Amino acid sequence: MSKKKSSPAPSLHRVTSADGTAISFERSGDGPVVILVAQALSDLRDNRRLAALLADTRTVVNYDRRGRGGSGDAGGWSIAREIDDIEALIDAHEGRAVLFGASSGAILALDAAAALPEKVGGVIAFEPPVIVDDRRAPVPRDxxxxxxxxxxxxxxxxxxxxxxxxxxxxxxxxxxxxxxxxxxxxxxxxxxxxxxxxxxxCAGLQDGMPLSRDRWGGLQARALVLVGSKSEPFLHSGTLELASLIGARYATIAGAHHATPMMKPAALMPSISSFLRATLP
Structure with missing residues (x-):
C-alpha cells in the first residue's frame, strides 16, 4: 500500500501592515487562500495542526497576530490596526481569502470580513465568546x-x-x-x-445582553458559525444568536469543545471543507 505523500514544511514570511508593523506568517499548501486568525494568548504554533489539514487543498496563511511570536507591535492598539494586518496578508495573496477564527480570533475574523467585503469571501467563526444571557457572568467592562x-x-x-x-x-x-x-x-x-x-x-459582546446589529449587521461574506457539543451552555446560546443575526450557517460539532481547533482540528474538517467548497472553487 502506497503512503500518502507528506506536504512540504510551511515556509516563513513577513508582510508590512499599514502602520509599518511587521506581521510574520507561515504559508503552506496550494489553492484558494484561507487565513487562520489565532485566539487569545496564542500564536501561529497553536494553529499548525489545522493548517496542515487545510493545506491538502488550500493555500493556508497561519500568522502571528501583532504582539505575538514573530510579529511586531507598534503600540496604540485598535481593531482597525488588526484588520489592517489581515488586509496586508490578503493583498499579499491575490487579494481575496476566507478567514477562520476561533474564540476571540473569530470576533476579529468577523470584524475583518465586515470591513473588507471585496476581499473576504467567507468567514468561519468557531465559538466566538459572546455572552447574551445569564448562563455565565458578564465580563466586567473595566x-x-x-x-x-x-x-x-x-x-x-x-x-x-x-x-x-x-x-x-x-x-x-x-x-x-x-x-x-x-x-x-x-x-x-x-x-x-x-x-x-x-x-x-470583545468589549460590548460579553455583557449578558442580546447582540446589537450595529457591529456585523451589514456582513456580506458567507459565514459559518460552529460550536462544540461539549462546550459551555453560554457558548451554545451565544453562537446560535450570532448565527441568526448575521444569517450564517450553523453547526454543532459532536464531541468538540473550546480547545478543539488546537487539540483535535480533524473534528472540524467535515464542516469546514463543506463550507469552503461552497465558498471558493
Whole structure:
C-alpha cells in the first residue's frame, strides 16, 4: 500500500501592515487562500495542526497576530490596526481569502470580513465568546484597564492569571495548574499585553445582553458559525444568536469543545471543507 505523500514544511514570511508593523506568517499548501486568525494568548504554533489539514487543498496563511511570536507591535492598539494586518496578508495573496477564527480570533475574523467585503469571501467563526444571557457572568467592562495596569507594572503573569479567571471563567485550581506548565505559561506571559487587546476586542459582546446589529449587521461574506457539543451552555446560546443575526450557517460539532481547533482540528474538517467548497472553487 502506497503512503500518502507528506506536504512540504510551511515556509516563513513577513508582510508590512499599514502602520509599518511587521506581521510574520507561515504559508503552506496550494489553492484558494484561507487565513487562520489565532485566539487569545496564542500564536501561529497553536494553529499548525489545522493548517496542515487545510493545506491538502488550500493555500493556508497561519500568522502571528501583532504582539505575538514573530510579529511586531507598534503600540496604540485598535481593531482597525488588526484588520489592517489581515488586509496586508490578503493583498499579499491575490487579494481575496476566507478567514477562520476561533474564540476571540473569530470576533476579529468577523470584524475583518465586515470591513473588507471585496476581499473576504467567507468567514468561519468557531465559538466566538459572546455572552447574551445569564448562563455565565458578564465580563466586567473595566477588565481591560485592570489587565493593562498589571502589564504596565511588570506583572504579566498576574495579568494572564486574571484574564483566565475573569474573561475565560477558568477555576482558580485550573489557573494555578497552568502556572506549573512552565513552557506554555511562559509563552502566554510573553503575550500578556495581547490579553488587553483581546479583552478590548470583545468589549460590548460579553455583557449578558442580546447582540446589537450595529457591529456585523451589514456582513456580506458567507459565514459559518460552529460550536462544540461539549462546550459551555453560554457558548451554545451565544453562537446560535450570532448565527441568526448575521444569517450564517450553523453547526454543532459532536464531541468538540473550546480547545478543539488546537487539540483535535480533524473534528472540524467535515464542516469546514463543506463550507469552503461552497465558498471558493
Amino acid at each position: 477588565l481591560a484597564d485592570r489587565l493593562e495596569q498589571l502589564v504596565d507594572e511588570g506583572r504579566g503573569a498576574d495579568a494572564v492569571g486574571e484574564f483566565h479567571l475573569v474573561a475565560l471563567g477558568a477555576s482558580p485550581f485550573l489557573t494555578g495548574a497552568m502556572r506549573l506548565m512552565v513552557g506554555p505559561w511562559r509563552a502566554m506571559v510573553a503575550m500578556a499585553q495581547t490579553a488587553v487587546y483581546d479583552t478590548r476586542l
